[in-house]
Amino acid sequence: MDDPAFHMMRLKREGYCCSLLIMALEVEGKTNTDLIRAVRDLCLGVAMSGEICAALAGGACVVSLYTGKGFETEETDERLPQMMSDPTEWF
Numbered sequence: 453m454d455d456p457a458f459h460m461m462r463l464k465r466e467g468y469c470c471s472l473l474i475m476a477l478e479v480e481g482k483t484n485t486d487l488i489r490a491v492r493d494l495c496l497g498v499a500m501s502g503e504i505c506a507a508l509a510g511g512a513c514v515v516s517l518y519t520g521k522g523f524e525t526e527e528t529d530e531r532l533p534q535m536m537s538d539p540t541e542w543f
Contacts, residue, residue: 469495472510476517512536 454462456475463471470491477484494509515536519529529535 469493470510470513472507473513473517476514508539511539
């Protein structure tokens with residue numbers, strides 16, 4: 453895979469909005485076109501508002517990808533609120 457910064461720029465040039473989430477899926481050897489479509493509105497902030505940071509929202513999606521409940525037999529990682537506490541305060 454190319455340098456992460458160049459890979460992100462290439463994905464953006466190809467019209468994808470949440471390259472962070474695409475790259476997280478790639479690391480896992482996964483694809484999820486429905487998820488990528490669902491986060492499309494994160495370009496330039498939610499609804500292009502420039503107000504709600506898309507990096508924070510995309511980052512939250514990536515953290516939840518690894519810690520959230522996805523199947524009946526899984527449980528949400530109890531550390532999830534703490535994992536998002538620092539980035540939320542920073543933004």
